[in-house]
Amino acid sequence: MLSPSTARVAPALVCSGHHSTASGGPVRIGNRIVACLGAALLAGAGAVALPTTAQAANLLDDPGFESGGLSDWNCSDGAGSVVSSPVHSGTKALAGAASASSNARCAQTVAVQPGTTYTLSAWVRGSYVYLGATGGTATWTASAADYTELTTSFTTGAGQTSAEVYVHGWYGQGTYHADDISLDGPGGQPDTEAPGTPGTPRVTGTSATSVSLAWDAATDNVGVTGYDVFRDGTLATTVTGTTATVTGLAPDTGYDFTVRARDRAGNTSPFTAAVHATTDPDGGGSPGFVQAAPYLYLGWGNPPSPTEVMSATGIEWYTMAFILARNGCNPAWDSQRPLTGGQDEAAVNAIRAAGGDVVPSIGGWSGNKLGPNCSTAQALAGAYQKVIDAYDLTAIDVDIENTDEFENPAVQDRILNALKIVKQNNPGLRTILTFPTLNTGPNSWGDRLIERAHALQADIDNFTIMPFNFGGHSDMYGHTVNATEGLKAKLTSVFGWTDAEAYAHIGISGMNNNSDVGEVTTPQIWTQIRDWANSHDIGRLAFWSVNRDRPNWEFTRITAGFTG
Missing domain, CATH: 2.60.120.260 (Galactose-binding domain-like)
Incomplete structure (x- = not known):
């Protein structure tokens, strides 16, 4: 691989009448890099x-x-x-x-x-x-x-x-x-001229919980830096381009949207005329996206019959682990088993025949993951689409952990952009992000993930935290509630949601019995967590895992009582 000193380098720039490379560093000219770091006048100098x-x-x-x-x-x-x-x-x-x-x-x-x-x-x-x-x-x-x-x-x-x-x-x-x-240095004259009004606001798409908008660019004497989108007179989002998707809306509800331009000095244009949009009805006939889905892992731990567990507990959904990468940017169960034609497809078919459904978990703590192996968001979206098409899915979960995905800004953004693409290409698809947490709420990487989900307009349906492995804390109910409240506060701050809207976008994914660091969640504690989740109308409840819930499927039975 070429080093930065030899790759993508244009011919040397003439500086002060010379070809100069002695300084050893590049200067940008258009879209190319040339070697020259001598002093230079900016445009217009003579x-x-x-x-x-x-x-x-x-x-x-x-x-x-x-x-x-x-x-x-x-x-x-x-x-x-x-x-x-x-x-x-x-x-x-x-x-x-x-x-x-x-x-x-x-x-x-x-x-x-x-x-x-x-x-x-x-x-x-x-x-x-x-x-x-x-x-x-x-x-x-x-x-x-x-x-x-x-x-x-x-x-x-x-x-x-x-x-x-x-x-x-x-x-x-x-x-x-x-x-x-x-x-x-000394500043120039302050910019007091406001941008012009953006042109022709229009609705480009709707779902049960979102409205997509577009408008024509505004002009400014210095330059427009962003657009504020207002929903019924309240700021809903700020974007740098001429499109936006406003999320967190109620199904079958009408909203009025206006847009204004903003320049770097903070000057704002007049508002556009209002454009009206009505969200789609919730086709599921339910109050929103609600999912009780404990993990089922067919690659480990003497996996049980999913239909027998369904019959014994009343559970209807499973989070099936794990979709990883195989030979580059290709999805496979555990990087080994094909998407179709094996035990995993047979289990999905049996679950559906019994009246249930599955959400695949893509990623996890370890293994060869798609996020780092797919070089672009488009390639990663293509890998996700193969999983969606294989099972005609209505929901997917990306379990983003560890330094290769969760603590990697480029991969975080790649995952978010890929989920945005598949959401646009698969109307009605629900997208879930599962990630670690502190006992007070998201850490700095979790904060970034949420902030970038908003900035990139990824339209994530559910942010599921994993409230365990805190380091030996004994009050697993108290710390789970505190972590979830911390997530709620972050979501309301970033997205501008009400508390109720934020809770509806939250999931809890616990660990039954002993965690990796020895924390103990008993059936009684899990029941408390489930009841708290029901009382706050959160969107999702899961745990790791059904394989470990023996011999009586107690945690699975408790989880089946989650109603959101």
Whole structure:
């Protein structure tokens, strides 16, 4: 594999009358990288007076990402996110998930003064991290195991009133981090001109719980950075493009939507005319997506007859484990057994013949998973589609754990985008994310997963946490409730849902009897958890696993009493 110093490199740039490669670093010109880090004038520079000296004053908004979001930054390919660790200072930093097809470029445009010298600096961490100004100079580091400061300077051209600064990684080099980015110098005239009104808002699709919208782009003297979508006068979501899907809606209900544009200075346009949409009826005839589905694993532990368990307990759904990758981006049971023609398909057919159904669990803690093996969201969606088609599924669950998926920003985003694609291609399909939790709610990776699900408009139906393996905590009922309440708080904060809407999008997946670290959940505790889940109308209840629920299927029988 070519290294970043040799891959995708254009001919050398003529700098100050020379071909210059001595500085060893690249500058972006259009979509190509060339070797040249000498000082350069930005566009518009010519025979001008000597530049003025910049006075130290950071012109960037949210330079340390302490807001927890990226509204002030424009990150390509959805590859940027805000993380809580590692940071240089404060509590937040930027993570850019550079992949084979994206360098995870994040940029911000600011007002500047003509003919003025500015100093740009940032603390970065990772392999081949770049800092620069578009049309000007750049600097980089080949490898920074810990935060390292990069500094460069540039001079604006005559008549130049804005400048774009950026940070990015390199193709295939993995996630980089950046923090405390600073652009020192005098600011330009403040932008007080509002964008124009977006054009022609329209409804492009509906489901029982969502409405998809589109509109024509607005114009602005500097540039539109986002659009606010309002539902019945309340902000529902903010997007950077000209489409949005508003989720968490009630079935068979009418809503009015308006859109306004926003520029980097915070100026907002007038609202569009309202467009009306009515969500679809809930075809299932139920109050929402409710699923009691304990795990059944045919690859381990003397698996029981699923129909005998159904007859003995009244359970109707199973979460069937595990779909993994085989020979690249191809789905198979345990990476070994084919989707059809074996014991797994026979079990699914028997369950359905007995009046039940299944949701396959894709992923898990260990094994060769599809998320890292499928190189793009489109390829991963294709793998998911093979599973959907094999069993004509109405729901799929992605169990996202461990460092290869859960703690990997690029794979997190790939999974979310893939689920968005299959949701769009399979009307009525329910999508579930299952992931670990702290006893107080999601950890930083869980927070990121939820935030990116919202930002990417993935339209996830259920966020299921696994409240166990906390490290020896004895009060499994109390800690399960606290973890679920923490998830509810995060969902209401990110999606703007009511408490009831958030609970309806929540699932609990426990572990019967002993957890991996010795925590004990008795049938009595599981009954308490089930009753609490029913009283709060959450959407899903599962446990690991029916294989371990012997000899009397007590936990399965308790789970069958979950009504949501």
